[in-house]
Amino acid sequence: MTDTARWTNWSGFVEGSPRRILNPDNLDGVVEAVKTAPGPLRVVGAGHSFTPLALTDGTMLSLEKFQGLVSHDTAANVARVRAGTKLGSLMRLLQDIGQGLPNMGDIDKQAIGGALGTATHGSGRRFGAYHTQLEAMQFVDGRGEVRELTLTKDRDMIHATGVALGAFGVLTEVALRNIPTYRLHRRKWVLPIKEMLAEFEPMMGAHRSAEFYYVPFSGHAQFIASDLSDKPVSPRPPEEDEEGLATLRKLRTMLRLAPWLRGMIIRSVMARLPAEDYVQDWLNVYASDRRTRFNEMEYHLPFEEGPKALAEIVELTEKRFAEVYFPMEVRSVAADEFWLSPFYRRPTCSIAIHHDAANDPRPFMRAAEPIFRKYGGRPHWGKMHNLKAADFEELYPRWKDAMAVRRDIDPEGRFVSPYMADLFGLK
Ligand SMILES: Cc1cc2nc3c(=O)[nH]c(=O)nc-3n(C[C@H](O)[C@H](O)[C@H](O)COP(=O)(O)OP(=O)(O)OC[C@H]3O[C@@H](n4cnc5c(N)ncnc54)[C@H](O)[C@@H]3O)c2cc1C
Structure with missing residues (x-):
């Protein structure tokens, strides 16, 4: 147990001082905390959400000791x-x-x-x-x-x-x-964004897993495809993401007023990127190390709206937000049946935009959000957004049912912090 520790999320944007941070190591400890610890009670995982979901000035409960x-x-x-x-x-x-x-x-x-x-x-x-x-x-x-x-x-x-x-x-x-367990053949290559958007549906569907990053001001995207393979493993090349971000940041700072030149240099750097092509066991393929801190907004849109929404986000960024240098990430996710899932009954295209954690992300996010919303986007629960209960009621067909279940499970509102009350319309 720690008293009044300062807590921040991964990006440093969310911070506060919970009255207590508890780390129970067994079920009885969790039960005891729920029954007696000062509220509001919020569970924290690794603190990687960009919104104040885990924050409380009551008790923060970590399951750090609940592993395995x-x-x-x-x-x-x-x-x-x-x-x-x-x-x-x-x-x-x-x-x-x-x-x-x-x-x-x-x-x-x-x-x-x-x-x-x-x-x-x-x-x-x-x-x-x-x-x-x-x-x-x-x-x-x-x-x-x-x-x-x-x-x-x-x-x-x-x-x-x-x-x-x-x-x-x-x-x-x-x-x-x-x-x-399985093995994946992973490949990355660069292509013009116009081509990518024109071929969006077939390209995203042609691989077991496909996604792409659009590099602002470059007019080009890096496409990443993974497919099952039974070939022998080959070395995964060292990650270049951090060096790439450092270059993009430097170009942003030096050529903020010369977008054309900035784009030309980025394109030439992208053209020289070594093509990535390797086979590895699944657990060595997906995850990367993210050291440069950022804040992020991600919206989940009806799959077919992805290209139009991305084109508008790119235009907005390149016209009005020269400070942005992080690549935008575009992914697809299958529909499901979970009532509060942003993928509820909807094949999805997810678009994520990022902003250097050293600067205020809000003007950029606020400007981008109406575009995502226009296309029917539902925000990622752990990433920046400005939506409230009335918006969610429109976006989630089973919102009211989910809220009724929540009331039944937590009638006294033990898990309701001011942020959650706002989100759920409980004021
Ligand atoms: C660098 C980076 C990369 C990311 N990449 C992706 C990505 O590829 N895809 C994606 O979708 N998201 C991604 N995210 C977002 C991230 O996956 C989510 O925000 C996720 O919820 C964070 O997990 P966490 O363990 O840090 O949970 P926290 O942020 O600590 O908590 C998230 C929510 O889960 C609740 N919670 C945690 N543990 C429990 C528990 N035991 N019981 C009940 N509730 C619990 C918390 O109360 C809170 O509401 C990324 C975030 C970062 C910072």
């Missing part, structure tokens, strides 16, 4: 793990029992409980976000009671609470349906 494998079923490819397990450890423990996560996002630093809490996702038209792997959940509700849900018996409740923003209880264990 509980049990597994080899025939069914199901593994039950503690909810504080970091994705990096999760990958390794799954590999050791012959299982693999079907897909992953960009990093492996999040806790699985945190990743589930905000519908964290990777890219691939046939793949849902992590929560679509849920087979069973154990959580402590707002009354301090331990609940067990399984997909076979409690399908509706799993769909209601699988994406929960830490507002439906403290997740202590989860069973995930995985797949047998």
Whole structure:
């Protein structure tokens, strides 16, 4: 237990001083915290969300000591793990029992409980976000009671609470349906953004996993494709992302007033990038190290609206926000049935924009948001947005049902911080 520690999220944008930070190492400790610790109670994973989801001036509950494998079923490819397990450890423990996560996002630093809490996702038209792997959940509700849900018996409740923003209880264990371990052939190449947008649907659909980054002011994108392979492994080239960002930042600073020259130089650098082409086991492919801190907004749009929305975001950035140098990330995610999932019943194109953590991201984000909204976007729960309950009611067909379940699970509002009250319209 720590008293009045200063806490910040990964980017440093969200900060506060919870009255207490608790690190229970067993279920009784979690129950005790829910029943007695000063509220509001918020669970924190790895603090990688860009919004104040985990922040509270009451008790912050970390499941840092709640990690590791509980049990597994080899025939069914199901593994039950503690909810504080970091994705990096999760990958390794799954590999050791012959299982693999079907897909992953960009990093492996999040806790699985945190990743589930905000519908964290990777890219691939046939793949849902992590929560679509849920087979069973154990959580402590707002009354301090331990609940067990399984997909076979409690399908509706799993769909209601699988994406929960830490507002439906403290997740202590989860069973995930995985797949047998596999190998991926990963390739990256550069192409003009016009070509990319014209071929958006076939290119995003032609690979097991596909995504691309648009580099502002360059007119070009880097496309990343991963496909199953049974070839021998080859070395994964050293990551160049950090050096690339340093170059883009330098060009931004030096050539802010000369966008044409800036674009020309970026294009020539991109043309000289070594083509990436390797085969590796799944756990060595997806995640990268992100050292340069940034803030991020990501909206999930109906898949077919992706190219139009991106073209408008690019135009906005290049006309009005010369300070932006981080590449924009474009991914696809399969539809699912989870009530608070941004992918609810909607094949999705996700577009993410980033802003250097050293500068105020809000003017850029505020200008971009109406474009995302115009195309029916739903914001990533863990990334910057300015939406409130009335907006979510329009965007989520089962919003009211989810809120009724939340009231039942947490009648006293133990998990309701001022930020959550605002988000859920509870004032
Ligand atoms: C560098 C970077 C890269 C990223 N890449 C991606 C990406 O590729 N794809 C993507 O979709 N997102 C990505 N994100 C966003 C990130 O995955 C989400 O914000 C995720 O929720 C963070 O996980 P966390 O463990 O840090 O959770 P936190 O941010 O600490 O918490 C997130 C939410 O989960 C809740 N929570 C955490 N643990 C529990 C628990 N045990 N029980 C109940 N609730 C819990 C919290 O209360 C909170 O509401 C990235 C973020 C960063 C900083």
